[in-house]
Amino acid sequence: MVESRRVTLKDIAKSLGVSVNTVSRALTGKDSVGEDTRARIKAEAERLGYVPNSMARSLVLGSAMTLGLVITNPSNPFYAQLISAIEQRGRVNGYSLMLLVTEESPDGDRAAAETLLRWGVDGALVVPVRSDGEHWARLDESGVPLVCLNRDFPALDLDFVGVDYEHGAYVATRHLIDSGARSLCLLEEDLPISPVEDRTAGFRRALAESGLQPHEPVRAVPTRRHESLALPWEPADAYRLAQEIVRGGDLPDAIMVGNDYFALGVYRALTEAGLRVPGDVLVGGFGDHPFAAYLNPPLTTVRLPAADIGTTAVDVLQQRMKARDDESAPEKRHLPAELVVRASSRAGRAH
Known part of the structure; x- marks a missing residue:
């Protein structure tokens, strides 16, 4: 077996008959090398399969x-x-x-x-x-x-x-209100982080400006907790909460969710109860995940930049x-x- 060896600046210099210093200056973009020479050196480096040593480069650059x-x-x-x-x-x-x-x-x-x-x-x-x-x-x-x-x-x-999660949730909630909703609830993540706090604030601001009160307190969805913290959001948790809302008998006009995965659970709970989206309940999501446009019906949601x-x-x-x-x-x-x-x-x- 032939042992492979990393191509060095010295190899390129020997091949072209120039100094190692010239090769180094050419490949690092120094102005002291003519354009023709730089082009020849770059072409030869590519032909030989030269790959810069990042650690050595870091020592030279101090970065x-x-x-x-x-x-x-x-x-x-x-x-x-x-x-x-x-x-x-x-x-x-x-x-x-x-x-x-x-x-x-x-x-x-x-x-x-x-x-x-x-x-x-x-x-x-x-x-x-x-x-x-x-x-x-x-x-x-x-x-x-x-x-x-x-x-x-x-x-x-x-x-x-x-x-700008606060404004995104505000605009989405206003849209549900403008679409006819007068009682709304929000299903949010159970993490004490700024996106959750901001979405909740935007939801409440839209309701307050319209003279409305939340259908019930914002419901926390205990996701990523049961099996592994590495798991993505679990639609099953939102499904169980939506079932509780349906069984409560006082159905809201609209359900807003903190991410589109929760909408999967909400859709299933409503469908199993014989309820229609949007005929009986409006639903709004957050995230515009790839599946959102392919749900039945397609999900209104907030696209993140x-x-x-x-x-x-x-x-x-x-x-x-x-x-x-x-x-x-x-x-x-x-x-x-x-x-x-x-x-x-x-x-x-x-x-």
Whole structure:
């Protein structure tokens, strides 16, 4: 068996009859190399299969050229889009991505912060788990720029890029009211995080402006709790809550849910009870997950700007990385969500 060997700058230099220093300057974009020579060197490097040694390059540049990304659950379609956008934006600027998953665990959150510090990333984008946040504060104080994603954590006093969940829920609730609903309830996640708090606030604001009261207190759906924190949202929990609402006899005109997975459970509970969507109950979702348009009837929902959040967050982080001594106030960017109206909200009960 022939032992494979990594192609080096010396190999390229020997092949072309130039110095190793010339090859290095050409491949790192230094101006002191003529364009013809640079083109020859790049072509030969590609022919030989040269791959830059990232660790050596980091030592030369004094930078890991790596961004950290900490998320809670990659099975969430929102985070899947977010990861893709962040990776692409970082790659354009020469950065690799280190992805860490916390599974909503405070211990996992702390371990992620320690890993990023140990590996010396240039900056990090973080979806924090609700905890005291001291580990993120320590990472920030160590000189690693941080940007909070999707979940704002005011106690950390960091830049934030996320969705305007409050306005998105407000617009969706107003739409249900304008479609004829006079009694509404909200099924929300049972996590003490800013998106849940903001959606609930938007729901209540729309009701208050219309002189309405919630049909009942906002119902918490105990998702991702039973078998594994790594599981995505469970429609079964929303299904059981919707069954309780149906059995209660005082059916609301509309049910708003904090994510589209809950709508799956609501649809089934209503259908099994012989109720029609939207003829008997209007339903509105949140997230515009891929299946939303293919439900029967198609689900009215709020589309989240996942890709825009990813690219914006990388840009904000890189601004902080370039000006590490900048002591200006943290930047808070809430990007708008879009209401997508479909058949599940186009007709209500007769009043």
